Amino acid sequence: MAPFIAGGLVALVVLVGVLVGVINGFDKTNAGEVAVVRNGGLFDNKRIRQVVSPGSGMTWIGLWSSMHRYPSQQRFYTLTADQERGGRPGIDVAHSPSSDGVDMGIEATIYFTLNTDRAAISSFDDKFGTRDFLGADGERRYPWDGIDGWNSFFDAVVRPIIDNDLRVQINNFRCAELVSSCALVQNGTIRPDTGKPAANGQANNTNIAKVQQAINDSLQADLRDTLGGDFFQNLKFNLVRVSLPANVQEAVNKAQAAFAQVSEAQAKVAQAQAEADANKKRQEGYNACTTCAQIDMIKALPPGLTTYAPGAGTTVPIK
Structure with missing residues (x-):
């Protein structure tokens, strides 16, 4: 009798396991996410089984398979020059040196979408979905492990490419060519006939637009070449402004105040x-x-x- 009981218990355990596997073998995606399904059974390989489109109905993904969920809607990444305004400490803050060595602050937003084509998203998961990345909080996560996992991947892999493009483009200009008030604290950039900066706001705006366009022209190709695939689409870099370091801005404020006093004295004389x-x-x-x-x-x-x-x-x- 005992062998029959033992056999029954084993059969029950196996049945429960199969039922759990069958139940978990159905899954679906929410709107705004695409999923790469990988085999996960005891005797299966770990290869990609299928790709589930955004907003799918209940789909059979196989026994004990896993779903790697990625964003399919447009996303954005913000860069700020202010340490206090960054979304995450030390991560969103961006600085690049001008050709004359001034550490320029960058205010910008990058818009993009992940390429959800089956071949592209499968290649992306092979390259990056099987690796974990260190986040700003010291935890290691996979790119499909929620918003924190995606940010960990983006900061570790994509952000250095963005920083490199910024450094190359910002380094093409002197400080005063991007921020006219920089001329107030630099030698040789004040016009002796007017006592005002040689650069002007209109020229600065044109130069900032040149930086923006150059990054838009190069960034997507740089991402494709560096990452080994066309994983990002509809990429748009929007450069809001270029600012001065706090100590330089303070010197500019003092110089502007001095110019204001001179102008006031000249007005009184007149x-x-x-x-x-x-x-x-x-x-x-x-x-x-x-x-x-x-x-x-x-x-x-x-x-x-x-x-x-x-x-x-x-x-x-x-x-």
Whole structure:
């Protein structure tokens, strides 16, 4: 009797295992995600079994197979020059040196979509979905392991390529060619005739647009060549602005304040000169017309007076 009980228990365990495998063998994707299915049975290989499209219905993926879920909708990656504004400490902050050695801050957003073509997404999973990457929090995750896993992959693999493109393009320009106020604290960039920066805002905007276009022209090809596949599509780099380091910006603010004080002093000198010229002309008029001088004196008297006595026993009634 005992062997029959033992055999029954073994059969029950096997049946439960099969039922669990069958139940877990069905899965589906949400809208906005694509899944790469890999075999996972005890006697299966670990190769890719199939690709499940975004927003699928319940799909048979095989016994004990695993689904690697990746984003299929447009995504964006933000770069900021401000340590306090980065989405993750030290990760989203971007700086690149200008040709004259100033560490320029970058404010930009990169828009892209992951290539969900079966061959492309399968190749992507082979190259990167089987590896884990160190995140900003010190944890290692796979690219398909939620948003943190995707960010860990992107920071480790894609971000260095973006930084390299930025460094190459920003290094084509001097600081004052990207931020005109940089000229205030650099020798040889102030025009002696005006005392103002040689660069101007319009030229700066044109140069920033050149940087943006150059990165848009090169980044997708650089990603394809470096990663070994055309994994990213519809890539758009939007460069918002280029800013100065905090210490340089502080020096610029002080220089601008000094220029403002000089301008104020120059305005006062010009005003005093204008008033002197006006008084001179007015006196010349009074010399030619003494009565006019008396009339203006009477007009200048404070209101409420009824009699004006200029002296020598002379009084003039005021109406």
